[in-house]
Amino acid sequence: MRLQLYDLAGADAARRFSPYCWRTRLALAHKGLPVETIPWRFTEKDTIARSGQGRVPVLVDGERWIADSWAIANYLEDTYPDRPSLFGGSTGRALTGFYSNLADTLGGSIFRFVALDILQHLHDKDREYFRNSREQRVGMTLEAFVADRDVRLAGFHESLAPLRLTLQAQTFLGGDRPHYADYAVFGPFQWARCISAFCLLATDDPIASWRERMLDAFDGLARTSPGYDGPPAA
Amino acid sequence: MRLQLYDLAGADAARRFSPYCWRTRLALAHKGLPVETIPWRFTEKDTIARSGQGRVPVLVDGERWIADSWAIANYLEDTYPDRPSLFGGSTGRALTGFYSNLADTLGGSIFRFVALDILQHLHDKDREYFRNSREQRVGMTLEAFVADRDVRLAGFHESLAPLRLTLQAQTFLGGDRPHYADYAVFGPFQWARCISAFCLLATDDPIASWRERMLDAFDGLARTSPGYDGPPAA
Numbered sequence: 001m002r003l004q005l006y007d008l009a010g011a012d013a014a015r016r017f018s019p020y021c022w023r024t025r026l027a028l029a030h031k032g033l034p035v036e037t038i039p040w041r042f043t044e045k046d047t048i049a050r051s052g053q054g055r056v057p058v059l060v061d062g063e064r065w066i067a068d069s070w071a072i073a074n075y076l077e078d079t080y081p082d083r084p085s086l087f088g089g090s091t092g093r094a095l096t097g098f099y100s101n102l103a104d105t106l107g108g109s110i111f112r113f114v115a116l117d118i119l120q121h122l123h124d125k126d127r128e129y130f131r132n133s134r135e136q137r138v139g140m141t142l143e144a145f146v147a148d149r150d151v152r153l154a155g156f157h158e159s160l161a162p163l164r165l166t167l168q169a170q171t172f173l174g175g176d177r178p179h180y181a182d183y184a185v186f187g188p189f190q191w192a193r194c195i196s197a198f199c200l201l202a203t204d205d206p207i208a209s210w211r212e213r214m215l216d217a218f219d220g221l222a223r224t225s226p227g228y229d230g231p232p233a234a
Numbered sequence: 235m236r237l238q239l240y241d242l243a244g245a246d247a248a249r250r251f252s253p254y255c256w257r258t259r260l261a262l263a264h265k266g267l268p269v270e271t272i273p274w275r276f277t278e279k280d281t282i283a284r285s286g287q288g289r290v291p292v293l294v295d296g297e298r299w300i301a302d303s304w305a306i307a308n309y310l311e312d313t314y315p316d317r318p319s320l321f322g323g324s325t326g327r328a329l330t331g332f333y334s335n336l337a338d339t340l341g342g343s344i345f346r347f348v349a350l351d352i353l354q355h356l357h358d359k360d361r362e363y364f365r366n367s368r369e370q371r372v373g374m375t376l377e378a379f380v381a382d383r384d385v386r387l388a389g390f391h392e393s394l395a396p397l398r399l400t401l402q403a404q405t406f407l408g409g410d411r412p413h414y415a416d417y418a419v420f421g422p423f424q425w426a427r428c429i430s431a432f433c434l435l436a437t438d439d440p441i442a443s444w445r446e447r448m449l450d451a452f453d454g455l456a457r458t459s460p461g462y463d464g465p466p467a468a
Contacts, residue, residue, distance in 0.1 A: 088325020094409030095322070095329040101396035162335035175328030 002036050003028065004060040006048050009039035010121040010195070015226045017121070017194035019107050019187035020069040022222065023100075024057040026183035027073050029218040031083040042126040069187075070100045073180050086180040099173065099181035107188040109156055110200065113149045116142045117196035149198065156200070160207060167206045171213065178217055186214045186222070194227040236270055237262065238294040240282050243273035244355035244429065249460045251355065251428035253341050253421035254303040256456065257334075258291040260417035261307050263452040265317040276360040303421075304334045307414050320414035333407065333415035341422040343390055344434065347383045350376045351430035383432065390434070394441060401440045405447065412451055420448040420456070428461040 005025070008018035016025075016037065028035045040047065045054040051067040059066045059075070066075050077086050077093065087093035115134060119142060122130055131142060138145050163185070166173065173181040189211050192200055201208040215223035239262070242252035250259075250271065262269045274281065279288040285301040293300045293309070300309050311320050311327065321327035349368060353376060356364055365376060372379050397419070400407065407415040423445050426434055435442040449457035
């Protein structure tokens with residue numbers, strides 16, 4: 001039976017922008033597993049109730065419903081061990097745990113640049129939910145939250161120094177080929193690309209070059225998804 | 235022939251406090267390779283000139299002189315492949331590169347708490363060099379540099395969120411046993427412990443518990459080295 005993935009979508013059902021769902025999309029592609037993606041909106045909690053929680057990604061594999069991108073990655077690795085490894089062995093799996101958590105923090109940083117742009121792309125039925133829940137979380141209006149984003153860009157770039165140094169020295173975080181660590185960290189960048197024209201990275205940043213390679217992976221899976229294309233990276 | 239390691243020392247030759255040398259000390263222990271450590275001070279550039287640069291760690295393996303902690307780790311893995319792996323395979327090695335870079339940034343953060351304490355422990359002949367070079371780097375006196383350290387502690391703790399989440403979920407960064415990623419990240423914490431009584435972590439922080447496990451590793455190699463012991467972690 002074909003796998004199914006509940007995948008966050010905007011007003012345009014083709015605009016798939018969750019940073020967490022992108023980790024799973026790329027992990028499935030890495031494993032060579034075809035998947036039927038089902039567009040899902042924030043307020044459609046009922047349709048994923050069988051997963052026992054209210055957020056995507058949710059993967060359906062026959063009778064099994066699995067939520068949480070890290071849990072899904074581990075499920076895929078354990079259930080399909082004969083396909084290319086997401087982690088590169090047991091030590092690689094442990095080492096990847098930190099990347100998954102780091103990508104969450106990176107997403108939090110990027111949210112301060114794109115929060116308002118997300119709102120513009122949401123389905124009408126999601127807008128009030130999104131604005132209310134996010135404004136409660138950040139303690140201010142989304143407009144105020146992103147107002148100084150141009151000023152904060154230099155600090156964001158500085159915070160990426162370890163990632164930049166690494167990607168100056170190697171093609172992917174996982175080596176010559178991307179692994180789950182790459183998908184996790186790429187997720188928030190792809191999220192931003194899908195819903196915002198804001199330029200997060202300078203074109204000569206090695207992270208931008210890596211992002212291009214990630215956009216090219218799996219026949220351009222991420223690149224061909226609706227989004228904004230900045231100037232091409234060096 | 236026994237390996238030799240030039241290892242940064244304070245006024246007390248037994249006080250070995252370089253975060254980079256600690257990575258190497260633990261990597262050597264991981265490989266089960268005995269080493270003769272040679273106390274070295276910042277201003278003794280001549281004694282390591284054969285390494286082609288002026289900083290430690292410098293490992294001497296017969297005729298070979300290897301500088302730079304990451305280069306040494308790779309050298310040890312490649313030269314002693316039959317001993318326990320530092321990385322857990324080729325993907326693990328690639329994944330560890332980022333930890334090495336991240337540990338450098340972490341060291342920079344911790345320097346803002348302990349810079350002045352380092353000075354107190356240096357050999358007389360190193361003090362002027364250290365103060366001048368570091369004050370030039372940070373653009374202010376060391377006293378001014380650390381003056382607001384109590385205020386900055388909360389921000390430092392917040393910056394460790396991804397590390398904390400990871401070490402809540404697993405025993406070591408590398409899994410059930412420590413790997414080079416653990417040694418790299420532990421380096422700056424051990425650096426601080428060796429030269430400062432300043433309490434960097436709350437005792438109930440999962441990172442503090444991991445630090446205790448790292449202090450216990452290899453029969454307490456790091457714990458039995460001269461340093462400050464904070465209150466025991468939970």
